[in-house]
Amino acid sequence: MNDRIQALLDGNLSEEDREALNVLLRTDAxxxxxxxxxxxxxxLLTWRAGAVSVTTPKAKAxxxxxxxxxxxxxxxxxxxxxxxxxxxxxxxxxxxxSQIISAWEQAMDRTYTISVLAGDSWQPLRDxxxxxxxxxxxxxxxxxEFVLVRPLAHGGQVITGSDGQTNWDIRGKGPVRVSxxxxxxxxGIPGEYQxxxxxxxxxxxxxxxxxxxLTVHEVADDLTLQRLSAHKRNRDKRGLPRMEFLFRKETGKxxxxxxxxxxxxxxxxRAVSLTLSSETTFPxxxxxxxxxxxxxxxxxxxxxxxHP
Numbered sequence: 001m002n003d004r005i006q007a008l009l010d011g012n013l014s015e016e017d018r019e020a021l022n023v024l025l026r027t028d029a030x031x032x033x034x035x036x037x038x039x040x041x042x043x044l045l046t047w048r049a050g051a052v053s054v055t056t057p058k059a060k061a062x063x064x065x066x067x068x069x070x071x072x073x074x075x076x077x078x079x080x081x082x083x084x085x086x087x088x089x090x091x092x093x094x095x096x097x098s099q100i101i102s103a104w105e106q107a108m109d110r111t112y113t114i115s116v117l118a119g120d121s122w123q124p125l126r127d128x129x130x131x132x133x134x135x136x137x138x139x140x141x142x143x144x145e146f147v148l149v150r151p152l153a154h155g156g157q158v159i160t161g162s163d164g165q166t167n168w169d170i171r172g173k174g175p176v177r178v179s180x181x182x183x184x185x186x187x188g189i190p191g192e193y194q195x196x197x198x199x200x201x202x203x204x205x206x207x208x209x210x211x212x213x214l215t216v217h218e219v220a221d222d223l224t225l226q227r228l229s230a231h232k233r234n235r236d237k238r239g240l241p242r243m244e245f246l247f248r249k250e251t252g253k254x255x256x257x258x259x260x261x262x263x264x265x266x267x268x269x270r271a272v273s274l275t276l277s278s279e280t281t282f283p284x285x286x287x288x289x290x291x292x293x294x295x296x297x298x299x300x301x302x303x304x305x306x307h308p
Contacts, residue, residue: 001031005038022094022209093214096228099252100245101202107253109282112138112274114190117258122153123268125171131158131188133269137277138189143200145287148188159292160185168289175298176289184302190259190272201254211237224249 004021007014024031114136121134130153139147139161147161156172162185168178169185179185208214212230219225228245235241246256253276260271285291289299 001034002038005035092216093228094209096216096226096247096252097205097208097214100228100247100254101205101252103247103252104202104205104254107140109139109141109280109286110276111278111280112140112257113277114138115273115275116269117260117271117273119262119264119270120268123266125158127171129153129172133190133272138274139282139286141282141287143202144182146189147287147292150188158188160188161287161289161292162186163287166288170289170293170297175300176293177300177302178289179302181302190262190269190274211239212243219246225255 001021001024004017007017025035114133116134122130122132124130132151132153136148136150139149142164144164145162147159150158150160152158152172157170158172159170161168162182165182166178166180167182167184167186168176170176177185208230211234212232215229217227217229219227225246226249228247230243230245232239232241240259241261242258243260244256244258245254247254255276257274258271259274262268262270262272264270283291
């Protein structure tokens, strides 16, 4: 990593090494800390060597030293920012990915409403009933908490969720099934079968560049938005063939997602959109199963999976 940083500072960093350094910085927190420290040190040394022009304002003597220091630090900070943008954002797609990751990690509670773009809006369940995706809602908090609410064909709902430690599933008036396996009951989340870490979207974006071609487009009818398109390079690799993310230019907040190429072998939709419909803060227990059924409902705790 140090050799690549030095090459960056010397202006000799190849595109291959730039991309490798980008991947490292997006996936390794320790590397980001080291990079920031080296950029700060380089900026300060550059300023002290006189490479950065700083005009000392005319002021009274007691203020001169503090003003000079402030101006110098400001110049150094400007250098850090410029170098960071040069590396982490060599193109609009990389800049968009970085912005979206930052916004997603800072996001509080939010709700996305699902619409079916292609395929069947109903998916058969093993018990003979069908569950729907049109107008279903996905509530999110943090990286692991979710509640997915889908309608049943002849009344009632399927409510699936996780509080980050326990996953649970409620089908109509049936019992509540609970599991300590945090991968249990997640099959209904769009893209789950394609290893799409949808709830933890920042992890998805950190890995997109490895397998997808990314492009950024302006949105003609709303200049406050941009669209990030992701097309998978290798058809044989697991994953959705195409994804679209509509986000706000200023904040990186994702207001709409489109997932194309969902599996057809189990029925249901081939493509869906998820539109941000609410950012209301939920009660503290909202992502537990207790908040979604009456107290007397039967609760079945699944035994822990045995691993060889």
